[in-house]
Amino acid sequence: MLELKNITKRFGDKTIINNLNLTVKDGEILSIVGPSGAGKTTLLRCITGLEKVNGGQFFIDGQPFEPYTNRTNESVIGVVFQGFELFPNLTVMENITLAPTLVLKKSAAEAKQDATTLLTRLALADHADQYPYELSGGQKQRVAIARALAMKPNILCYDEPTSALDPNLRQEVEKLILGLKADGMTQIVVTHDLTFAENIADEMFHVEPNKSK
């Protein structure tokens, strides 16, 4: 279970997130929705440790947790970026095995075996030796998901998973996210697409633009 207590984030004198409280239960999908500029992505960046919060605390299973400074090898939070941010100089397989071998110190064979399992699951087995530029948007996204899952995170976060895809691929993403939920993965999905959010979410969290900013 992930808990956010009184999280505050400011950029200069603009308060983007003000005393926010939020709980994500294990195995649930939380959708964070709200209009553009309301701070959805900023909130996700705080949770994933890409931004330092100005106030408040994070807890995982009741234990205090600081995403920004957490540099242990234990992967807590995985991220699928809006632009996927695959490494263009590495093959699909290398994208997925890089961190497990370097960070989790897995053997090359073990990392490759894990990656193959993930790729098969995500219908990417035939693309292992391709480079990101050879893939479609949907395939890139699935590689990004496989790359995050290879680090065995407790929670998987998505920033606008439907925005870079064709509208007809939305259902695919829904199926994928719900499939991971069936495996017990806790997921946080930031989206401006309300229908999509409602289709997948156990909980919805509405971020309102902070009027004082």
Next chain:
Amino acid sequence: MHYILEILPSLVSGAGMTLKIFIWTLIGSLPLGLVVGLGLISNIKPLQWLLHFYVWLMRGTPLLLQLIFVFYGLPLIGIVFPRYYAALFAFILNYAAYFAEIFRGGLQSIDNGQYESARVLRLSYGQTIRKIVIPQVIKIVLPSVGNEVINLVKDSSLVYVIGLGDLLRAGNVATARDVTLIPLVLVGVIYLLLTAVTTFILGRIEKHYSYWK
């Protein structure tokens, strides 16, 4: 033809010096340029100022003057280099400054998302630079580096000023002695051959890096 065969050995020996300067300058200045380039984009202000000063000094004065200064000037404060090492020292410092600026541009063109996705995968800064950033930067900077490399073939002729016997000097000596322009024509041909080989090798390296986009 007989005359050409007669002067060829001295030209070849001069070309050997040109090649030695060329190769050792590259071996020294490319890694140094990369390190300086990384320093130029670091957040450490005093380091940045120092490196900007170094780049300004090296790019702001003629290489010829730097050669003279290293060989004739530094002994005045007790630093004495033999001719050949004085030449290498000046060339490496000068070329590293140009390479540093090229690398800085390449480094800055890497999208921040690449660093962030490496960060959430828990790669260290060093791992990110080695595995993700440098391979991408090399591909970006190759054409500009290639330009400088070709320049270096010809710039190496400046070493005559401190009395080193390079290709151009060998040609000059023969021309003055035999009162004919043939040696200089040959020198031109040899420079063209050297740049042709260099261009070919650079093309192969660029091709090697074309496996991804």
